Amino acid sequence: MILVTGSTGFVGSRLVNRLAAEGRAVRALVRSREKAEKKLGGGNIELAVGDVSDPESLVLAAQGCDAVVHLVGIIQPAPGQSFRSIHVEGTRNVLDAAKKAGTVKHFIYQSALGTRENARSEYHKTKYAAEEMTRASGLNWTITRPSIIYGPGDEFTLRMKSLIGQPVPFIPLLGNGNGLFQPVYIDDLTEALARITGEPKYHGKVAELCGPRRLTLNEVVREIAGAMGKKKPLMHIPIPFAGPAVLAMEAILPKPPVTFDQLLMLREDNVCDSNFMDELGILPIDFREGLRKFV
Secondary structure, eight states: OEEEESTTSHHHHHHHHHHHHTTOOEEEEESOHHHHHHHSOSTTEEEEEOOTTOHHHHHHHHTTOSEEEEOOOOSSOBTTBOHIIIIIIHHHHHHHHHHHHSOOOEEEEEOOTTOOTTOSSHHHHHHHHHHHHHHTSSSOEEEEEEOOEESTTOHHHHHHHHHHTSSSSSEEEESOSOOEEOOEEHHHHHHHHHHHTTOGGGTTEEEEEOOSOOEEHHHHHHHHHHHHTOOOOEEEEOHHHHHHHHHHHHHHOSSOSSOHHHHHHHTSOBOOSSOTHHHHTOOOOOHHHHHHTTO
């Protein structure tokens, strides 16, 4: 039995359905049974109602499981949800539950590319703290670090499409757009997670998971615009000028379009030093080809 947290999210829902389609027994941790039943198929999927902030529910969910895939994460804080409460405290609770279960032979933690010691952003700092707890847990672990994940319904592409579709003759873009990204298509990522889960040869490994091509942010935006049939010039807004406006939006909006933490990450490349897709024997599809599937 494989326990998947974050099972109704963008990655989690697809992974759960994929594992079930392969005939593997899956237990999906869900906060709402009704929402989960609409997103997840039947078959080998068992629903366990719980939350990463509720240790008791996690202990019950982990019972009898031989693998745990921990996918819960946030890209920006929200009321009642901070990076620390979700990435650090939440991961600690899931690890504790996995250890108490006594049956878990493999713990997979989904981190993010760019996570490292002494990172600048709070997102990466808390992800690194969760990685360190995973390494020190005493469980057999694998840490995955994907680049930007895209596919039908992903938040990154939706935000870019909204930006591109604005009724102005240009596309506003923060920074110079020269930062590098290596987007990975959702189906390739879930294939990688499925191959890693329960496989002893991947114990103790950090798996960087990327698409086949490095693209600047400028190229990423142009590719999305092209898939939409739009052709507009880019207008770059220097990050130092944008900072005060972003901080002001964070102070007054419950869900600002961009956060200061994201500005910090925008100044860093987001590419694989060594793409673990090669070790897994997966040939990921090109960004342009992936966009054709849903844009």
